[in-house]
Amino acid sequence: MNRSRTAVAAGLLAVVALAATACGSSSGASSAGTTKAATAHSAADLGGMDALVAAAKAEGTLNVITLPRTWAGYGDLMDNFTKKYGIKINDANPDGSSQDEINAVKQLKGQDRAPDVLDLGSSFALSAAAANLLAPYQVATWKDIPDAQKDSQGRWYNDYGGYISIGYDAGRVKTPPTSIADLAKPDYKGMVALNGDPTKAGAAFAGVYAAALAKGGSVDDIQPGIDFFGQLKKSGNFIPVGATQATIQSGQTPITIDWDYLQVSAANTLKGKVDWKVVVPSDGLYANYYNQAISATAPHPAAARLWEEYLYSVDGQNGFLQGWARPVELAAMQAAGTVNKAELAALPRVSGNSPFPTEAQLDAAKKVIADNWAKTVG
Amino acid sequence: MADLTSRNRRRLDLLGLLPFLAYVAVFLGVPTVSVVVGAFQDDAGGWTLSNLGAAAGDPYLHAFVVSTEISALTAAIGAVVGLAIAFAVSASPPGGVLRQVVSTASGVLAYFAGVPLAFAFIAAIGSQGLVTKWLGALGLDISGFSLFGFAGITLVYLYFQIPLMVLVIFPALEGLRPQWREAASNLGASRWQYWWLVGGPLLLPPFLGALMLLFANAFAAYATAAALTNGIIPLVPIQIAAVMSGNVAVGQENLGNALGLGMILVVALALAGYAWMQRRTSRWLR
Numbered sequence: 001m002n003r004s005r006t007a008v009a010a011g012l013l014a015v016v017a018l019a020a021t022a023c024g025s026s027s028g029a030s031s032a033g034t035t036k037a038a039t040a041h042s043a044a045d046l047g048g049m050d051a052l053v054a055a056a057k058a059e060g061t062l063n064v065i066t067l068p069r070t071w072a073g074y075g076d077l078m079d080n081f082t083k084k085y086g087i088k089i090n091d092a093n094p095d096g097s098s099q100d101e102i103n104a105v106k107q108l109k110g111q112d113r114a115p116d117v118l119d120l121g122s123s124f125a126l127s128a129a130a131a132n133l134l135a136p137y138q139v140a141t142w143k144d145i146p147d148a149q150k151d152s153q154g155r156w157y158n159d160y161g162g163y164i165s166i167g168y169d170a171g172r173v174k175t176p177p178t179s180i181a182d183l184a185k186p187d188y189k190g191m192v193a194l195n196g197d198p199t200k201a202g203a204a205f206a207g208v209y210a211a212a213l214a215k216g217g218s219v220d221d222i223q224p225g226i227d228f229f230g231q232l233k234k235s236g237n238f239i240p241v242g243a244t245q246a247t248i249q250s251g252q253t254p255i256t257i258d259w260d261y262l263q264v265s266a267a268n269t270l271k272g273k274v275d276w277k278v279v280v281p282s283d284g285l286y287a288n289y290y291n292q293a294i295s296a297t298a299p300h301p302a303a304a305r306l307w308e309e310y311l312y313s314v315d316g317q318n319g320f321l322q323g324w325a326r327p328v329e330l331a332a333m334q335a336a337g338t339v340n341k342a343e344l345a346a347l348p349r350v351s352g353n354s355p356f357p358t359e360a361q362l363d364a365a366k367k368v369i370a371d372n373w374a375k376t377v378g
Numbered sequence: 379m380a381d382l383t384s385r386n387r388r389r390l391d392l393l394g395l396l397p398f399l400a401y402v403a404v405f406l407g408v409p410t411v412s413v414v415v416g417a418f419q420d421d422a423g424g425w426t427l428s429n430l431g432a433a434a435g436d437p438y439l440h441a442f443v444v445s446t447e448i449s450a451l452t453a454a455i456g457a458v459v460g461l462a463i464a465f466a467v468s469a470s471p472p473g474g475v476l477r478q479v480v481s482t483a484s485g486v487l488a489y490f491a492g493v494p495l496a497f498a499f500i501a502a503i504g505s506q507g508l509v510t511k512w513l514g515a516l517g518l519d520i521s522g523f524s525l526f527g528f529a530g531i532t533l534v535y536l537y538f539q540i541p542l543m544v545l546v547i548f549p550a551l552e553g554l555r556p557q558w559r560e561a562a563s564n565l566g567a568s569r570w571q572y573w574w575l576v577g578g579p580l581l582l583p584p585f586l587g588a589l590m591l592l593f594a595n596a597f598a599a600y601a602t603a604a605a606l607t608n609g610i611i612p613l614v615p616i617q618i619a620a621v622m623s624g625n626v627a628v629g630q631e632n633l634g635n636a637l638g639l640g641m642i643l644v645v646a647l648a649l650a651g652y653a654w655m656q657r658r659t660s661r662w663l664r
Contacts, residue, residue, distance in 0.1 A: 097625040123628045131421075190505045197609025197616075202625035233610070239505060240526045240608040251506050366626055371437045374612035378527070 037302035041154065042138045043309060046302075049140070052309065053085065055302035062089050062303040065104055065115040066096035070245065070269065072160050072261050072290075073323020080319065081310050087303050097200070098124035105133050109297045116304035118293045121202050123362055125156035125291040135294040137305055139312040144332035148356075149289060159311060160325035161289030163280045163350055164203075164210040165260035167267070170275040172254045179283040180214035180228070183255065189236045193253035194229075195262070196242040199370050204242075206288055207257040208369065209357075214284030219357040222365040223372065230376040238377070249274055259288075260348050264324040280348045287354035289328060314338045321347075410642065416635030429636035438637060441612040445597055446644070448528070448613065452535040453592035459536070460543020461585065467544075468551040481548065484541035491538045496605035499525055499534050526607055534602055539592050546591060550584035550659060587655030594648040597641070614641055 036046060036055075043052045056062075062081075069075030069091075078089045090113070093100055098121040105128070108114035120128065128134050134155040142154070149158035166177055173191070177183055183192050198204040212218070212225030232238035241247055243256040245266045251274075256263065260278055267276035292311060298304045310316045317327035321343045333339040357365065417433075420426040432438065463480065470476045502509045504525050513520055524530055554577060562572040600615035609616060614637055621627050622634040 097623050099623045099625070099628070099631075103623070103631075121625050124625075127628045194608075197620065198626065199609055199617075200620040200624035200626055205626045240610045241500075241504075242608045252500070252504065370620070370627065374437065374610055375440070378610040378612065 037305060038135070038298070040301075040305060041136055042142075043140060043305070046305075049309065052302060052306055056087060056300075056306035057085060059300040059303045060087060061300055062087050062307055063092065063113060063116045063298075063300065064089055064307070065092045065101050065118065066094060066098075067091050067119060068094045070262075070265050071323070072162075072325035073319045073321070076322060077311065077316060077319040080315070081307065084310070085306065087306070098202070102128055102133065105295050105297065112299050114297060114299050115295055116298040116300045117307050118291075118295060119159065120156065120291045120293055122289070122291060123359060125151075125293055126359060128293065129153075129155040133296055135296045135298065135301070135304075137294050137308060139308050141312045141329060141332075144329040145312075146328070146331070149328055156291040156293040158289035158328040159292045160261075160320040160323075160327050161287055162259040162261040162325050163348070163354065164206050164257060164284065164286045165263050165278050165280045165348055167248070167256045167258060167263035167276055167278045169248070169251070169254045170277045172251070176277065176279070177255065178279055178281065180211050180257075180281045181283055183237060183257075184228075184232060184235065185237075186235070188255055190239055191254040192232055192237045193239050193241050193243040193247070193256050195244075195256070195258040197373075199366075199373055201242070202288075203259050203262070204257075205366070205369060206259070206286055208373075209365065210257070210281065210284035210286035212284075213286055213355070214281065219355050219361045220364070222368050226369065226372050226376050233377045240377070245269055248276060259325075261323055261325040264346070264348065278348050280350050282351070285350065285352045285354045287326075287356075318343065413635045413638040413642065416632050417639040419632055419635075421629055421632065429632045430639070432633050433636035433640055437612060438614075438617060438633075441614045441617045441637075442640060442644075444612050445614045448531055448535065448611075449593045449596035452532055452539050452596045453589050455532075456536055456539030456543050456592050457547075457585065457589045460540045460588075461547055463540065464544045464547045464551055468548065480544065484544040484548075487541035488538055488545055491599060492601040493605045495534060495537060496602045499530075499537075499606070526610065528611060531603055531606060531611060534606060535596050535599065539596060542595060543588055543592060546588045547584060550581060554580060583655045583658040587652045587659065590648045590652040590655065594645045594652070597645055597648065 037052070040046045040052075043049050046052050046055060064078070067074040067078065069078075078091065081087065082089055092104065092113070092115065101115060101118045101120060102124060104115050105118070118125075118128070118134075125134070129151060136151075136154040138154040139157075142150075145157050151157065166180070166183070168176055170176065173188070175185075175187060177185070177188065182188075194207045195201055195203040198208045208225040208229060209219075209222055210225070211228045212222045215224040215228045217224035229238055233240075239253070241252050243253040243258060247253040248256060248266055249270055260280060263276070263278040267278060270276055292308055294301070294304045294308065311319075312329065314333065317329050317333060318338075318340045320327040321330075321340055324343075324347060326347065327333070330339065330344075334344075417429055418425055418427070420428065467477055467480045499507075501507055503520065503523070504510065510520055525533070558576055559572055562576055567575070598615070600613075600619070603611060603613050604616055604619065607613075607616070609620065618634045618637045618641075621630040621637070
């Protein structure tokens, strides 16, 4: 990517504002072990896990980005990683987006505070891989990740996912909705919200996709989903408030369409304040996975690789499960009996299979959303 | 210092200006250049006009139209209401309590914007808002009014547009000397004739200038609208946010730059109009 001018701009800013940090960069980071780590495609390349742990400990720091502590168990995962290896984690911009992650990789390149590892939506992982921003790496449990859910070169691999679900405040919603079609009922006037703007927020985009599947659309046709929300807007059911735990607690968004792991997490956080229930709708089943990737220009390449090993270990995968997300190695863990059964049982019931749109289908759907969302729902 | 020649003096002044110039260069110049250059580049860094083409097509052209509508509407209402308030206050005794209260409140409210303002309105007249509940208890249902649409945004924008108008038009009203009015009435002019022939023409340039400023102010507002509408009103800054830092669209940074360039042009035009009117005003407003 030749973004030289932006780089100059970012560089100039960095020199002016962060002279001290910039000067301090790559002092310890250019040791022999680290240079080797930057090109390691597996722990074996470095001489095994012990060598990787030693190299990561020598770096002492891991820069992650856009990991909210209440998202998919990341709060505990980060704490436990630090406890286990004594490596400090800096979490930049916790509420940011995938695009923010890519921007940070490009703009902070060469600095100590550039991100080491990324948690990306699928299309961002693909485009970042194509732009050579990602380092190929295969974790020890590589074979446990289904083939369809990883890049053959190991530049990105699914980490956790979930289903679009309907959360509702059982104290205020007398007859609980069980399907997306239910949301059009007059009882739910002024109650139904998405997690943000579907042209921007992945979870809201997925919510519209799920609605499309429920209302006669398909992975090739998201328009019925947009029309459905247009209808909800007209009937006054849809409120364009971006749902968060705060809006749930304050009662602004009594019915929220969002990823099931975020909803169950909200239900647990708000226990005693709001009786938040979560169902996966019977008519629009839609699942999606996020991806792990290592930045090709990670300032702490060994710590980055150790973080991936940790996330794909039994502890890490069960950590996602503790955050009510479905870890990518779930099937292998169930077969091996290493899965935390109690946590698995706490997840909302799902019946049926979610379709997985291809990249081309996703791109087409995004174009339709960008063109028509504001027009139909506004 | 006695031996400081005027030339040295000027050099010293320039030196004092340097930190400010550096600040402007880093935080205004560099980002602007990067936006403008990016608008003409593709993802691989080659030169292209396709970003501008996309920015001028569906759905982004529509966003420019809606942004312009909201800005023009809130600027017009804000200017008229603000002028009326400023006019009423200027008739009150100088140094009086009313004057102090209004000018202080205007100064504070004109800069009360962004997410806090949006949440203040949601907390007051949103679907679960305090005022909504009170009125509901009194049997008055305002839940049909959606704060989250065009009308809502207009209302919320007026909250900072009107005070800004009061602030910028007040000096012009103050500049209308009572002597001119006395002179006019000595010459036999009616109240209407004074406003038509003297007061109006003198007030028109500052009024139009203030209108431009209000327009630019609304056009560039982002956080309030973003917090309030969640993307169902297609304003340009919201579209820029969606392509620049979203989880959905990928590889569209340069389209964002092109949209940014469009905004820079519109706001620059409005502010140029403001500056020109200001120059006309300053001829008599001393």
